[in-house]
Amino acid sequence: MAICNAIVPDKSATGDAFYGSFICNQAYVDYFWNTYGFAGTGTTWQNGFGYEDCCNTDLPLARAFNGCYVLTYSAEDYLNDNYAGACLNWARRYVREHTVTLTAKCDGDGAVARNKGRSGNIELYSPFFYTKNAPGRAETLLHESRHGALSHNAKFPKGSTFGEGKDGADSNWAYNGAWMYGALYLWWYFAQGARTTSAFRQLARQRANVVIDGAFAEHPGYSV
């Protein structure tokens, strides 16, 4: 058993102050729990992770639910999750269909989250809850889910913020890897994100651009 400490950022900066008031509803809790891989993982969400207090947005579980809320409802027509449509629509479906379990842990050697052995068993670590805002958690769930199909396959290019020459990039946009899925989600969120603010949409734009500039060995040639 690992023991970890966490510092909660100001919740008016992360969206948790707002989304927290919405997710404190059994209908949402049941939906997220049974849809996104929480079912059967309850013990990992105990011991301070929020299982016993699932509306408390100081704690990881409610903060994960906030990310699930953004993932589920950020498309205006959220009921349409057809893969032929916008990433904003099908992202929730992709996560739903490719996440077997979603467990909470303290530490993953500095990682935010990992899709263990590309199995669909996704572990969420302390930085997921406390260094990502609510839309950022939604994007991370999509990124990690995508690792069930594809790993990163290239080195980061010159000028990348993730570490030039290190492993962990995708070769190009057409690879359809986790970076592409994440960037595409952020791009659509910037363009058409519903039930959110222009400020969060601008942040999605900035993050999408930094990913486009730094996470592909071959730059896609466009910008958000």
Next chain:
Amino acid sequence: MPVDDAPRVGGNDAFVDKLTITAIHRYPDVTGDERLYRTLIKALAAMTGGGADADKNYQRTIHELGDDAFIDVVLKTLDALEEDEYQERWALIQLAIDLEHPAAGNYLVQFVRRDIPPERSKDPVHGVSTVTEEVILRTTAIEGLARLFRHDYDSSDALLEIVSSAEYTALRRASWFALIDGGRVDAIERARELLRNGGYGWIADLKRIPVHEAEQHNPELINPPKRGDIPPPFNE
């Protein structure tokens, strides 16, 4: 779905982790004025709100703000934060930008010129890259400078410096597009020359396009894995 509570070989998963909250951050009150501080917190909460009227609420909130005293509070609060409070720092920078107050211009110029602290993360690929967070703060600030051209605040010199010497592609790209948005022809031509001379001429060829014009995911590559398959035989 039945709960899988069979014992695990090695036993590691049987012992779940324990997390303790040691601190809950709040924006520091640098004002000494409770009313002003409450106004700041209200604006930040509106900024990160959700729901059908989220943006309408945010726009209404910032429309009511933006006097000299308030922008001063935003920037002083920003200076009072620790380096690793990335989310709080972003929210204040974005608020300063959305207020579109020319008084923010000098602050943003100083900020984008600041050196980026070295990477603090032990795993910047799978973890939170602090360099990436710092760069996002700066590209956000650069976007603010692009908007301030509309208010006759010209930051071309600072943007040209970044185009010329930034370590990170994202900063050069953001500055290039800010100069394009600023519309000063001489600065754009100088930037193009600097990019070309530095081996980054391709940045000037990047296209800002609507998302629906970008290459979308390939549905044939989605390939959902099957659930509940039996494990493969030993050693295969």
